[in-house]
Amino acid sequence: MYQVSLAVIFSLFLFGGCANSSPKPVDSVVNVVETECGNNEISIQDVKGRKKSDGFMQVQVIGKSRSDTYQRLEYRIIWFDKQGFTIDSILSDWTVISAYAMQPFYINVTSPNTKAKTFRLYIKNEKEVICDKQDNGL
C-alpha cells in the first residue's frame, strides 16, 4: 500500500489586483513553501494565481503522479484575507482528485469571495490522516 502525504503550502501575493477593474488578469508572484511527510509520490510542478476582473482569485496547480498506479488524492485549500485570517467556506473542504499513473493532474479553483489574498494547499491520499507537519508560509 503506497503512502503519500504531502502538505504543500503556497502563498500567493497579488500586486495591484484589488483596485484594478481591468478585465486583464494581473500577474502574480507565487511563493512556494513545501513540506513533505512520508514517501512522496506526487510532485507539484506549477502554481499559477490571478485576480479575475470580478475580484475572485483563481488558482491553478499542476502536479504529477510519480506512482505507477492510479491514485485518488484529496486536496483542500485554505483561503486567507489580507490580514491573514482564514475565510470560512464550503470550498475549503477536502475534495477528491484523480491522479493517473505517471500523469499530471490539475487543480483549478476559484476563491470563495473577493477578499481572498493568499491560500494554502494541502494534498493527501484519500482516506489518509493528514500529516501535521505543516509550515506557515505566510
Added chain:
Amino acid sequence: MRQARQWTVISLITVGVMIGGCTTATTNIDVNNDKGDAVMGLDYRDFHAAAQEMVQSLLASGSVSKPGGGRYVLVVSRITNDTMQHIDTDQLVKKIRVGLLKSGKVVVTTAVGVGGAEDNMAMQTREDLRGNEEFNQATVAGKGNMVAPDLSLSGKILQRNISVDSSTQRVEYYFQMTLSDINTGLAFWEDEKVLGKRGSNKSVAW
C-alpha cells in the same frame, strides 16, 4: 435447588455479557473527516460534495458577478427530488445558498418562492402591523421596500438503479442545477454532478 439457582444466575450473566459485547457502541461522527464506508443511499457527504462542486462552478463561471458591482437577488425555485429516497432538498440547497451568500455576490430573498414565501413573516408583518395603532408606524416596513429577485436557482436530483448481475447493483445519482435570469428567462449557468455507487443487491437505495 440452590445449585440450580446459581447456575441460572451465571447463565443469565453470561448471556448478558455476550449480548452486550455484540452491540455497536454509539460514537459521534467527525463530519470533517468521516472515513466511514459509503452507503448506497445519499448521505451528508454526498450532499456536501455536490454542493461544494456547484458553488465552485457557480463562482468560477462569473454568472453571479453583477456587472458594475453590487449583489444579485436570488430566489430558490423548485428543486425536484426524483429519487426513491425521502430527501429534503434543503440538504443540498442550503449549502449552496450559504456558499453564495458568503461570496458577497448574492443575497437570497425569502419573501417569494414557488409554493409561496419561504418566510411569511415579511409579508405578514406588513399586513398585520400596517395601520395598527399598537405599533409605532415608523418602525413598520414601508410599501415598495421589498426587492424582487434577479436570478432563480432550480434543479433536480435523479436516481437510476441498474442491476449489474445477480448480486450487484449500481445506483447513479444526478445532481442537476440551473441558474436563470428572471428578466430574460435565459439560463446563465448550468451544471451536473454524477455520483455512482456499486454494492450488494441486498442494499436498499431508498
